Amino acid sequence: MDPDGVAKQFVDHYYTTFDANRTGLGNLYQESSMLTFEGQKIQGSTNIVAKLTSLPFQQCKHSITTVDCQPSGPANGMLVFVSGNLQLSGEQHTLKFSQMFHLMPTAPQGNFFVLNDIFRLNYA
Amino acid sequence: MDPDGVAKQFVDHYYTTFDANRTGLGNLYQESSMLTFEGQKIQGSTNIVAKLTSLPFQQCKHSITTVDCQPSGPANGMLVFVSGNLQLSGEQHTLKFSQMFHLMPTAPQGNFFVLNDIFRLNYA
Numbered sequence: 001m002d003p004d005g006v007a008k009q010f011v012d013h014y015y016t017t018f019d020a021n022r023t024g025l026g027n028l029y030q031e032s033s034m035l036t037f038e039g040q041k042i043q044g045s046t047n048i049v050a051k052l053t054s055l056p057f058q059q060c061k062h063s064i065t066t067v068d069c070q071p072s073g074p075a076n077g078m079l080v081f082v083s084g085n086l087q088l089s090g091e092q093h094t095l096k097f098s099q100m101f102h103l104m105p106t107a108p109q110g111n112f113f114v115l116n117d118i119f120r121l122n123y124a
Numbered sequence: 125m126d127p128d129g130v131a132k133q134f135v136d137h138y139y140t141t142f143d144a145n146r147t148g149l150g151n152l153y154q155e156s157s158m159l160t161f162e163g164q165k166i167q168g169s170t171n172i173v174a175k176l177t178s179l180p181f182q183q184c185k186h187s188i189t190t191v192d193c194q195p196s197g198p199a200n201g202m203l204v205f206v207s208g209n210l211q212l213s214g215e216q217h218t219l220k221f222s223q224m225f226h227l228m229p230t231a232p233q234g235n236f237f238v239l240n241d242i243f244r245l246n247y248a
Contacts, residue, residue: 098207
């Protein structure tokens, strides 16, 4: 599959899982994975899932506006840059967000895991 | 210098140069560099500078809101994620933007070049 197709498939899977069952995101990360969430740095799959599941809302819905991707160089990774809107349960307004992922191949299966994840709300 | 310090120094240099003299950005890119600008893919320092200098405004001023950075893995690169505001000459309103850079070390000097650059406006 072409890189844009892989990126779109990953993005669909990531946000569908986030909105349905955040603990299901754990197998996308490994112990080397890093998340910077609104400036807070978190490392490792367990800690990242703990952060995502502790966010102070029960339900949310991500709507994706743009997905850009580029190969990230010699290690055969892929950068995925996302912008979109986030609707939280009980909130009238949506929040704009931007997020980037650095996907790295997992040997030998040919899948990817998230090595880098940076999330920011763009306060409107 | 710590990674956050390197990232902030790069961001200051990049946007100061962008606002003062866009052609000066050319030496931050190499022939392998990729820019995705509002979804348009451009490769190589010459083409990237041609794109940046052809943007339809004479003057602009970037104001940075957030800078996040993470090491990008085995090749000793660094991911820098920026959000901020962009004021164009002759326009009353500022535009919000998000941009990510993947900086790679240049051997043997110990500097960095921009391997990946993805830019998006977040229309408010």
